Amino acid sequence: MTTVVPVSEAVREATAALTRAQVDSARSDALVLAAHVLGVPRSRLVLVAGFTPAALAEFRRLVADRARRVPLQHLTGVAGFGRLELAVGPGVFVPRPETELLAQWALTVGGALAVDLASGSGALALALAHGSPATRVVAVERSPAAVAWLRRNAAARAAAGDRPIEVVVGDATDPRVLAEFDGTVDLVVSNPPYVPEPSPGDGPPPEVADHDPPEAVFAGPDGLAVIRPLAARAAALLRPGGWFGLEHDETQPPALPALLSPWFAEIAIHRDLTGRPRYVTARRVAD
Template sequence: MNRQPLRLAIMEATRILERAGVASPRFDAEVIAAHVLGVERGRLPMVPLVDPPVIEAIGQLVQQRAKRIPLQYLTGWAALGDITVAVGAGVFVPRPETELLLEWGVKFLQGREFPVVVDLCTGSGALALAVAHARPDAVVYAVDIDPQALAWARHNADVHADAGNTPIRLYSGDIGDPTMFAELDGLVDLVLCNPPYVPEGTPVPPEVAEHDPPRAVFAEESGLAVIRHAIAAGARLLRPGGGLAIEHDDTHGSAVPALVRARRVLTGVEDHADLTGRARFVTARRLG
């Protein structure tokens, strides 16, 4: 059996993915190769030659990725912060942009002992689990309205709890319900939310249009409907001095901060850009 250079296989995979319109062809080719080999992507240079079955397995996954099946569906996982979560059909795949929201939230909690955190629209549970991993002393609540998303979140929460990480408290609920988490009113240190926010009718890549659950991506009222509920919930749940962070569409750089400022109990409203310089999430503190 003649071994073949892994480098050439990755180059060919990159070409195929580039022709298919994949946004990050080299990265995706390397992740697929690392997945097949069972090594970290950074260790690929240490695997110069591979057997033909490995080349074949990489090629099969590359062909699926070229059909714009999400990379995370092919590997079965997505990363956020220092954790990974299982993802697949029926749940929104965490995006790299949310790393910045997570970083802000973890930094905000510095100096607060045993903080109470609420993750609205938790989806796969990634954001809640990443906070719990970063702050094992935190009490983290997470909620979603979608049964399929909650099934993934429960699976991920169980896996992380079995691994010895701090458990999260997972609930089914509508963040527009003013009685949701009523027992936590005025007691929460940090409210995070990555809601559906893409305006209805917006063209999106095939990975999103054909695979992400529409209700986890699109929202009515030009993408602001669920964000309005998140702001109201944050204003109600936060303790004085508590923090709020909500991700939004890059067209919402003015609209969402304005909605937050309209809540008189919220102050220090600031909008933050993602790594490409696009408006991406808003933060605020509760007066007190």
Template sequence: MEAEQPIDSSRAIREAVAVLSAAGVPSPRVDAEILTAHVLGVPRSKLLLAPALDPARAGRLRELVADRARRVPLQHLTGVAPFHHVDVAVGPGVFVPRPETELLVEWGLSVFDREVVVDLCSGSGAIALAVAAARPAARVYAVERDAAALEWLRRNAESTSVRVVAGDVTDPDLLADLDGAVDLVLCNPPYVPAGTPVPDEVARFDPYPAVFSGPDGLDLIRELVPRVARLLRPGGWFGVEHDDTHGAAVPALLRADGRFDEVSDHRDLAGRPRFATARRAKTAVADYSS
């Protein structure tokens, strides 16, 4: 029996693209290149110079491509989600961070000039890790309550300056020692309205509580607003990602609280409403402690 021969990377990529395209994967070429680079252990940008795949690597690539064709998230297959300027370990049990959320991080870094940052609903820790990498002198807290997500968060925060806090973001006692002292709160909470159709990768692999939040998607954000108002110092900033149907609703919640000013909504690169921001007013209309 003739031994299987090595396969050059360009042929392997073509074959992978054909499989992924037939399966309806949205970005077959990109995914094929990322999986091939992963198997070869080289950066995607170096694929043209990569060696041929030996039979073992070629077999492994075919397995990964078959899994991706079944809509297993690409990041679960590689074990990592690139986010901002960090690589975040992800897998079953934790929400995969999306590139759109990098816009929220960029905004946060543009207004943050002090030292205390809180990332609520941290999940894998992507936001906290990105901020800590960009602002090494900052004190960054990452809050998560889900046990499975906490495992990933702790793994990602190991050997970094990020301080992991296990807790419910709606708990009035959460980080009570920081009340009135936080410079920036960032949050990518669950916000999809229940029953909304989502891609297979989300429906089958992202944890339901990390995606959906009640009939209109605003259940958790409603509870977050007063807690964040207590955490922030006067002049501190809040940024929260939301569903693309919430471009008016989330700013309205922030204004109705009475303790925020400079409320704005921001669009993503596709022009869709993506996140809202507000500043903790220095003189609040309704400066109460609830």
């Protein structure tokens, strides 16, 4: 007779292991991994009899990986973003919940043509296509690894019935990329690399430092090395009156008005759910 280990017992053991590894969301991550292995929604774990030996071995393997600070989303292969579930893994930045606020703002703006610069997994572009079917959405990404994830997610969302987005491979700051759209875009959004290069011994958590692509995270000593040319590129793409929404580091708001004011007005800093300044919005003025 096959021995079945109760879910509660396995999750308790996993939570203890993840707590020892200093994973902040130890119990939550243990529950997510249990649901992933058992093939049920987390809310239905209480209805599962337990883990078979094979399932328990797989669960413990994933827990050990998480204890080594492999991102939870790499282990499950998906990241939730608003109402979407996006495929993620090595080579692409894992979308964060705080970026959902920028996506929600973008949906209030809408427009006929929107561009997502430095799209990564496609989170912002696909959220726009899902929530605003009348909007034509173009996503720009240069990393070959990230483009593979972007195309995969775009195909999956199109198959689910969302309006297909257009994927353009190129440097989001290059004036030649999307030059044919200059002066016609209604909305530009971006979650670019913006984290200042860390001092020795003062880096981000292992999930970021060891697994997110560095070129998708860090951007020079002040974190603005990409934002500066990106703002200029957004300004060139936008029509007068068009909107720009940009995620940024919490240390950067003092620099943003001066950086954006050559092209933009109505510059506003917005806070995330923790109260930290997280994204800026601005409206293109006529030249």
